[in-house]
Amino acid sequence: MSASRRSGTTDELGPDEPEQPEREASDGSDLLAALLDGMDAALCAFDVDGVVTHWNREAERILGWTAAEAVGRHGFAGWAVRSADAVEVEGRLMAAMQAPGRQVHEFALLTKGGGRVLVRTQSAAVHGPDGKPAGLYCAFSEVHAQIDLERSIALSEALFEDASWGVVLVDADLRPAVVNAHAARALGSGRTAALGRPLGELLAQGVEELESALTHVLAEGAPPAPAEIWVSVRTPEGEKRRCWRSGFLRLASPLAEEPVPLGVGWLFQDVTESKQGEQEAALLRFRSNQLHRAARAAAECEDPAEAATVHLDFALAGFADHGLIDRAAGGAVADSEVAAGAVRLVRIAQTPSGAPGPSTLTGQAGLPARYAQGHPALQCVERTGSVRASVGSVPAEQAREWALARQWPADTVHALCAVLRSRGRTLGVVTFLRAGGRSAFERSDTAYAEDVAVRIAGALDLAGLTGE
Numbered sequence: 001m002s003a004s005r006r007s008g009t010t011d012e013l014g015p016d017e018p019e020q021p022e023r024e025a026s027d028g029s030d031l032l033a034a035l036l037d038g039m040d041a042a043l044c045a046f047d048v049d050g051v052v053t054h055w056n057r058e059a060e061r062i063l064g065w066t067a068a069e070a071v072g073r074h075g076f077a078g079w080a081v082r083s084a085d086a087v088e089v090e091g092r093l094m095a096a097m098q099a100p101g102r103q104v105h106e107f108a109l110l111t112k113g114g115g116r117v118l119v120r121t122q123s124a125a126v127h128g129p130d131g132k133p134a135g136l137y138c139a140f141s142e143v144h145a146q147i148d149l150e151r152s153i154a155l156s157e158a159l160f161e162d163a164s165w166g167v168v169l170v171d172a173d174l175r176p177a178v179v180n181a182h183a184a185r186a187l188g189s190g191r192t193a194a195l196g197r198p199l200g201e202l203l204a205q206g207v208e209e210l211e212s213a214l215t216h217v218l219a220e221g222a223p224p225a226p227a228e229i230w231v232s233v234r235t236p237e238g239e240k241r242r243c244w245r246s247g248f249l250r251l252a253s254p255l256a257e258e259p260v261p262l263g264v265g266w267l268f269q270d271v272t273e274s275k276q277g278e279q280e281a282a283l284l285r286f287r288s289n290q291l292h293r294a295a296r297a298a299a300e301c302e303d304p305a306e307a308a309t310v311h312l313d314f315a316l317a318g319f320a321d322h323g324l325i326d327r328a329a330g331g332a333v334a335d336s337e338v339a340a341g342a343v344r345l346v347r348i349a350q351t352p353s354g355a356p357g358p359s360t361l362t363g364q365a366g367l368p369a370r371y372a373q374g375h376p377a378l379q380c381v382e383r384t385g386s387v388r389a390s391v392g393s394v395p396a397e398q399a400r401e402w403a404l405a406r407q408w409p410a411d412t413v414h415a416l417c418a419v420l421r422s423r424g425r426t427l428g429v430v431t432f433l434r435a436g437g438r439s440a441f442e443r444s445d446t447a448y449a450e451d452v453a454v455r456i457a458g459a460l461d462l463a464g465l466t467g468e
Contacts, residue, residue, distance in 0.1 A: 062114030096123035097236035162374035206231030244268040304462035309359040320432035325349040418453035
């Protein structure tokens with residue numbers, strides 16, 4: 001099937017005239033048709049009047065119209081474009097005859113079966129010997145694949161430039177290969193500074209869990225749901241604890257016959273504030289529930305002194321490892337006496353040290369505790385407010401001496417003292433202690449300790465353990 005319309009001749013050759021030039025012209029035309037048909041792009045051409053003069057096999061494949069059906073038609077109107085679009089399409093195509101260079105357009109063409117195909121065209125004028133436009137050629141191709149590629153590239157660029165979450169491409173050795181701007185800020189480094197470095201150099205804690213997740217994705221594929229991973233990021237200001245909600249995608253080469261792992265796409269979003277809010281809300285609910293349960297249990301105690309220890313025991317759950325109750329020696333102390341600084345404390349209840357169990361009442365002899373000047377419990381009484389104390393970062397033996405010097409269990413590293421007050425008088429101090437491995441008491445813990453102190457003070461007042 002011919003891919004072009006050929007012009008015939010009306011001159012007859014005489015017997016003495018050679019026929020070779022006609023054969024050469026025929027061979028050249030056949031060669032041009034073969035070249036056009038062998039190209040991967042769809043090609044068509046129009047003369048100066050807009051009549052189709054060439055139509056190759058790729059154009060036939062895309063639209064279904066054969067060269068015999070296409071060549072000789074005027075433009076695309078009535079067969080290859082919708083009637084409503086014909087004028088616009090023809091105008092855009094024919095305008096290329098008067099424009100310099102190639103003109104690129106996108107529009108929909110009709111297939112022989114009536115379907116619509118979105119194509120991208122490149123059109124340019126063909127000039128005759130006199131330099132005037134003699135027609136134009138038009139190369140076109142389906143743009144679905146091109147658009148998909150451009151969308152993929154645009155998405156990749158957006159993810160790595162404008163995304164509001166971190167995107168890191170981790171290679172098969174679990175080292176960052178590509179890092180977007182958001183991830184670089186979250187990791188506390190530049191986009192290039194993080195490349196090729198072990199994750200352990202970027203994160204102080206949480207590395208094992210993250211590397212385990214990446215290894216699993218490389219071996220098994222992406223997990224069905226995001227994972228929340230707590231990490232500590234190294235920054236110039238020190239380590240910062242963050243929670244990252246992370247999703248993972250295994251990357252494989254699309255060019256290989258067998259899937260070849262290229263690494264893991266790690267996408268994460270910082271949800272630290274929301275997680276901390278959830279944890280604080282859950283902690284408040286738990287502590288409120290503990291106070292409620294303690295009040296119900298204390299109400300069933302016949303001995304008010306026992307009720308005080310019940311409040312202490314319920315308060316310790318999830319809050320502290322040890323608890324102490326000290327009363328003011330000689331009875332309740334008025335604020336004027338507190339200001340004089342002569343208050344001494346007697347240990348009346350404590351949790352057992354070294355073994356689990358309920359708090360026990362002690363101090364029947366009424367001997368004052370040997371608290372040195374400046375002891376947190378004495379400071380608590382003097383200030384009529386809560387006092388926090390921590391041993392800090394010191395060797396274990398030094399921490400043990402610090403605890404024993406304050407009459408606390410040897411494993412104590414953090415303390416929180418809350419004053420016991422009732423009817424405008426100071427009754428004593430309740431002390432909460434945390435052992436090594438736990439965080440220090442924070443300001444948010446103080447409010448809970450003071451709530452417990454109010455309930456213990458009420459029980460002590462009823463028990464007559466205030467000395468009155």
